[in-house]
Amino acid sequence: IKHPLQNQWTLWFFKPDRAKGWEENQREVIHFDTIEDFWSTHNHIKSASELSAGCDYSLFKAGIKPMWEDPRNNNGGRWLISLDKKQRSSELDNYWLEVILCLIGEAFEESSEDICGAVVNIRPKGDKLSVWTADCTNRDGIMKIGQKLKERLGIQVKGSIVYEAHNDSMKKSGSVAKFRYTV
Numbered sequence: 001i002k003h004p005l006q007n008q009w010t011l012w013f014f015k016p017d018r019a020k021g022w023e024e025n026q027r028e029v030i031h032f033d034t035i036e037d038f039w040s041t042h043n044h045i046k047s048a049s050e051l052s053a054g055c056d057y058s059l060f061k062a063g064i065k066p067m068w069e070d071p072r073n074n075n076g077g078r079w080l081i082s083l084d085k086k087q088r089s090s091e092l093d094n095y096w097l098e099v100i101l102c103l104i105g106e107a108f109e110e111s112s113e114d115i116c117g118a119v120v121n122i123r124p125k126g127d128k129l130s131v132w133t134a135d136c137t138n139r140d141g142i143m144k145i146g147q148k149l150k151e152r153l154g155i156q157v158k159g160s161i162v163y164e165a166h167n168d169s170m171k172k173s174g175s176v177a178k179f180r181y182t183v
């Protein structure tokens with residue numbers, strides 16, 4: 001038999017097509033809930049670093065859409081890890097896999113309840129990884145998740161990851177939303 005995961009997950013792919021709306025460009029790729037099905041998916045789709053500019057992968061708990069407006073997301077926020085251009089070839093794919101393994105492996109213990117999903121954005125100005133949580137006021141849970149992410153990704157630099165509320169990201173002027181927490 002296959003080894004069941006604690007949660008069911010849906011992988012989404014975003015490809016920017018100006019002829020369609022943002023939401024229409026989010027496509028469900030596959031749904032999985034066993035370790036074996038995760039690995040077979042992971043091994044047969046393009047790696048994040050092979051995607052073209054403007055594309056995203058999103059891995060969210062089944063039933064949660066990878067967008068601010070989903071009821072499970074709209075009071076939440078995201079831990080944001082911004083990479084510089086040269087990290088695409090050296091670290092992006094390893095970081096993305098590690099983030100996925102934290103999610104499906106429930107690495108955040110009791111704070112795993114707050115996890116909604118994770119996103120990787122492939123962008124010319126620098127790729128981004130984010131982990132979305134359900135409640136931007138749950139400081140303890142958010143800090144536990146941030147600490148664990150830094151530890152698992154081996155990120156040493158203080159202040160290198162920031163937590164933004166989706167409400168701030170939605171309204172951001174320019175490219176930087178103000179952040180609520182950092183580790």
Ligand SMILES: CN(C)c1nc(=O)c2c([nH]1)N([C@@H]1O[C@H](COP(=O)(O)OP(=O)(O)O)[C@@H](O)[C@H]1O)CN2C
Nearest residue numbers: 021022023054056066067068069070121123128175
């Ligand atoms: C339901 N809905 C429309 C909607 N719902 C959403 O949840 C949502 C959007 N729209 N997003 C749109 O993409 C632009 C780029 O953000 P980016 O995160 O790709 O980052 P870049 O600026 O391309 O680096 C955002 O400015 C926003 O327009 C982003 N986003 C998450």
